[in-house]
Amino acid sequence: MSWDTELTALTTRIAGPLFTRPEPRQAFADLVRALLADVPRKNSWQLADHIGHATANRFEHLLDRAKWDVDALRDEVRSYLLAHLGRADGVLIADDTSAIKKGDKSVGVAGQYCGLTGQVENCQVMPMLTYASEVGHAFVNRRLYLPEAWANDGERRARAGVPEQVVFRTKPQLVADMLAEELAAGTLFRYLCADSGYGRDPHLRAFCHEHAVGYVMAVPTDLPLVALRGGTEPAGHALDRLLALGQAGIWERRSCGTGTKGMRVYDWTALAVTVAGQPPAPGYAHTLLIRRSVAAPGEVELFLAHAPAGTPVPELIDAAGMRWKIEENNEHGKDLLGLTQYQVRKWTPWHRHVTIAMLALAFLTVMRAALPTGADAAGDEGKDHLLLEAPAG
Incomplete structure (x- = not known):
């Protein structure tokens, strides 16, 4: 036809x-x-x-x-x-x-x-x-x-x-x-x-938690997380600690999809986190994805993932790479x-x-x-x- x-x-x-x-x-x-x-x-x-x-x-x-x-x-x-x-x-x-x-x-x-x-x-x-x-x-x-x-x-x-x-x-x-x-x-x-303009909004995240909606949204470095020793800390502090550990064994180079100039390749790592005052939906967990530019290692972006516990990190990376389609x-x-x-x-x-x-x-x-x-x-x-x-x- x-x-x-x-x-x-x-x-x-x-x-x-x-x-x-x-x-x-x-x-x-x-x-x-x-x-x-x-x-x-x-x-x-x-x-x-x-x-x-x-x-x-x-x-x-x-x-x-x-x-x-x-x-x-x-x-x-x-x-x-x-x-x-x-x-x-x-x-x-x-x-x-x-x-x-x-x-x-x-x-x-x-x-x-x-x-x-x-x-x-x-x-x-x-x-x-x-x-x-x-x-x-x-x-x-x-x-x-x-x-x-x-x-x-x-x-x-x-x-x-x-x-x-x-x-x-x-x-x-x-x-x-x-x-x-x-x-x-x-x-x-x-x-x-979504980008960080939406990922930073606690009410949108709360809606997703309430309705058991998975998400992978960019978030700012001031996203409040529960600190390892109690209290809260911005996500940027967790990132700083991770970067201080050095290169070996931390980053994994992965593609998150194909763009207009070919494969979109970045260095990625992930941390299990607890978001302050915002528990995930039952059976779900929060993961902080960290994406680093291969060409400019100082360029880093954070993503907060809300997904069923045990979800493989590569799946979350693939989802993060879908954002550009809009x-x-x-x-x-x-x-x-x-x-x-x-x-x-x-x-x-x-x-x-x-x-x-x-x-x-x-x-x-x-x-x-x-x-x-x-x-x-x-x-x-x-x-x-x-x-x-x-x-x-």
Whole structure:
């Protein structure tokens, strides 16, 4: 079956129960197809022009005024991904991405840290959740971070259509909310992976302990651990003691996956630890993974693992190496599928655009996974290029 036929079958199946009228069904299918095409700037007008619409009205109506359940679409994206990528040893990966915006009207926009530039920008921040297995990886859930200044401003909320039940939540709390949805949906995964912005949050870790969720998350050196002789100490002190022991017999060189430049090889070691005030789930244990750069031995990163007691350390290292996959999803979503190229300002249109872009990425991921083994000869970049050109409208 051709990719065009696969795409038509997918959008037809999803649109059937999602919309009551044929017009939004067709606009939905057209928008997914346009996002997959080679359009320089993926706003409603250029997407409409590519697909052959005289104006952007149909897409704008679909995103704003049409009546349909965007969370039902999110659930369809999840079901589609899990049907093709789901594995018991899959992982969920949390990270946030940013969309730099002008003005102060777009929902959630504020002067805040922007991962794109590494400094404070006028932007929206989007905590995202990726599902990854050995077959592929794509977004499975999303949130829009609403800063306190927005959450507490009734006038701005009303203009942007923020629902009354939406209250201020930190980014780690939003990830915990998404994780709860994945648990309720029965998503198959073994670990949650994240960077230290999430791993340092005790409430997110507590959620995982309470629900017996395994995780491998980067943590800062001030993570409080129970000291060998009582009391507490930061994880950095345990690291210092380990480094003082010297080289022999401490480090093991291992790959934690393949990146764009080949195998990602580091020196690793591990310590059984007790996190102060945060016991693991029954039958689970905490392990501190220490990763050291081969090229620059002074560059060290810490990971806290929460896994069933007796879990082999190489398995935890493999999980730690999965974190970068969400960065690839962020890059492809933005650069290739228009994830943040929307021109919408309100709550509902934002969620609709982002979720439709998630479906487009899910389709590419599933089609890539279905490529014959011989296609691997082109390399990862070659496969992405093939995928992006195949569905052109």
